[in-house]
Amino acid sequence: MTMDLLQAADHTPPMGDLFSHPRLSFCRALWTAPLAGEAQAPVRRIIHARVLQCHGPAKLQRLGVRPAQGYHKCGSYQDLDWVTSFRVLLWQEGRWRVHLQASELASPAAGEVLWFDLGDVITSAAMLEVRRCGIDNWWPSWNLVSGAFLLEGEMPTGLAPRQERTLATERVALTGLPPGVTAERSHGEVRYRTRFLQVGFYLNRAGFSHLGIDEYGGGLTSHSILFQQAGSFPQGVMLHPLASRPLAAPTLRYEVQGVTRVQGNRVEYELALPEAGQQYRLCWEIEEDRLILYASRSASREIHAWYSSAWLMSLRPTVSPAHFIGKITRAGETGLLELPALLHAPRFGTLRLAASNGHALWRCDAFRPLDMTTGELKLGEIPQPEGHYLLPAGKFECELHFVLARPDLPTAEDTPIPVVAALQKCAFTALTYRPDTATFSNNGASMHCPICMDNWSALTTRMPKLLPHLHAVDMLRDSLERWLDGGQGYTSGNMLQHGVFHEAEDEYLLTGAACLLGLGEYLQHSGTTTWLRDYRAPIQRQLAKMRGRDLDGDGLIESRYRTGVSGTSQWSTCWFDVVSFGWKDAFSNAILYRALIVLAEILPKLEAAELGAGLAEWAAELRQNFRPAFYNPKTGWLAGWRCAENKLHDYAFLFVNGAAVSCGLLDVEEARVIMARLWQETKRVAMPDPLLGLPGNLWHIPDADLADIMQGYPLGYYQNGGRTMAQSRHFVNALY
Secondary structure, three states, X not given: OOEXXXXXXXXXXXXXXXXXXXXXXXXXXXXXXXXXXXXXXXXXXXXXXXXXXXXXXXXEEEEEEOOEEOOOOEOOEOOXXXXXXXXXXXXXXXXXXXXXXXXXXXXXXXXXXXXXXXXXXXXXXXXEEEEEEOXXXXXXXXXXXXXXXXXXXXXXXXOOOOEEOOOEEEEEEOOOOOOOOEEEEEOOEEEEEOOXXXXXEEOOOOOEEEEEEOOOOOOOOOOOOEOOEOOEOOOEEEEEEOOOOOOEOOOOEEOOEEEEEEEOOEEEEEEEEHHHOEEEEEEEXXXXXXXXXXXEEEEOOOEEEEEEEEEEEEEOOOOOOOEEEEEEOOOOEOOEEEEEEEEEEOOOEEEEEEXXXXXXXXXXXXXXXXXXXXXXXXXXXXXXXXXXXXXXXXXXXXXXXXXXXXXXXXXXXXXXXXXXXXXXXXHHHHOOEEXXXXXXXXXXXXOEOHHHHHHHHHHHOOOOEEEOOEEHHXXXXXXXHHHHOOOOEOOEOEEEEOOEEXXXXXXXXXXXXXXXHHHHHHHHHHOOHHHHHXXXXXXXXXXXXXXXXXXXXXXXXXXXXOOOOOOOOOOOOOOOOOEOOOOEEHHHHHHHHHHHHHHHHHOHHHOOHHHHOOHHHHHHHHHHHHHHHHEEOOOOEEOOEEOOOOOEXXXXXXXXXXXXXXXXXXXXXXXXXXXXXXXXXXXXXXXXOHHHOEEOEOOOOOHHHEOHHHOOOOOOEOOEOOEEOOOHHHHHHHHO
């Protein structure tokens, strides 16, 4: 029977209300280099592919291509993007073959599907690889690829049967534990506790059952950071060979033979997947401040796998938005890291992952629809360009240490002890890098947000090396390269409204300003003439675009799309995205001023004087016109924005005035007066305890100056006076 194979679902578990419903198709993010005909594409970029993984041969009849949701760049609008270039790759005779390739596709009309004949070809695996798209150009998004395709065909072999097995428990002896470690057996697991760690292991399945961390050693480890869901076990060994059914998966199939042994502080899993010719020995050792994994994989033959893990650990971002920090490889499936790496769980602590030999890679991913972040050990595996993995025959071993770690931050000798403690606790939390997307994000399981680039440059350029092969500023460079290469993000990239293209940076003025300041501070810290030469052209384009946002020739930038006029319910031009900043935005212009000063100083030193030509003069013009544009004589400080109706909008914005002062836009004496006035105003309005951050504004913003979704709420709700650590640094800096 003909069907859309991309909608084909696997069996459901016996309890249908578990909402697992695994499908035979999924999306995969890949690093790629330009193909023939892609000369204008970045040297390395991330694309996405829709993958069909059948349990046996299937007949593919035709492929439909249609518009679908694009990358979500702003909460006020959702673009429909379309595929302009794609390839269909089929797994045949043990390798991928290009079956169909199409480019320069026009956008289908509303409701239209472009159909391509596939000739009833037989295969058990297919990849629909999107190379380019209408709006996001060389960076087709996960959203688009998830919804753009229909794949009609037949699946005569059907689904493989359910097959979940369990491991035998050979022995459990919890005697002879090292000092500081206790253990107990209950409810199908063994659970170890120390003052730093609480870790549980399933007895009938290889995998963690609990992972709690307390970096301070207070024994507060009862909160598990693991992803746990009834009927699903995304932990431990996983294997799904190409052109086959899954053999070890979170649900439905666990065709594993083996035993579990527990002796003191050692938990050993010995298991085999005979059909794939794979054997694993995984021995965990629990000590007071660390976990040690002795892992080996023995293979009687070579296999290719969609998915394979010698050890998978799945984490729950709603408990802690944990993220992995490490050096990315930019090869094959995204998210691959060289070891050592860091696993940081905000609120709880950090584990340093270090391997004793070169057989091990680590991979991490964020599955936002499931609220799940994963980390997995790849043991003796070779990533392939198409995103799958080659598992060679032979024996591969590693010794992997998970050790409690804290950042080693240089501080002044007279730094108060509570400040040092706060820096140690929060430094890794601030490095919200996603290796699977190669950029900083809102958090380790959230969207990319280039509008925060200046925050990340302020942090990373003041931090030391995090790992022997990774400096914090390396992640800033990755994020800048993605932006310069055209990679999209929230508040960044192409938008299509009413049939006309413009950039999100034309609406969110702060994004371009923040990225230029991040660029300047990166160049000050680590810039080289080689790197600058490689990115000279996109930097020049971004400077020209920013110059073009000065719409009235006064040195200040304006947004033609966000007018700031009361009653329009528009979103913002800056980080406070649901406050109707618009037209002339004081905050964005303050950040831009600092960016121009830094770039004008550093570019000539890196043999790029032509890029910096005119920036100092532009900065001087901006400074000259800044105070007249934003100073409010009624309050004695700066307003947030001047709208297209030439009206000031002033709600005692702390971050606006703080940024203007710390970026050098006001004379010192006036800056002191303004800060003193605002300081007194914080006392008059009884500003809440800054333990949780500072409010952006001290006065209530009426609905007329808020985006539609923010209207109807009192002062203190979200961005209308709610406390936040983000952007608080500007006011704090200005106080000093």
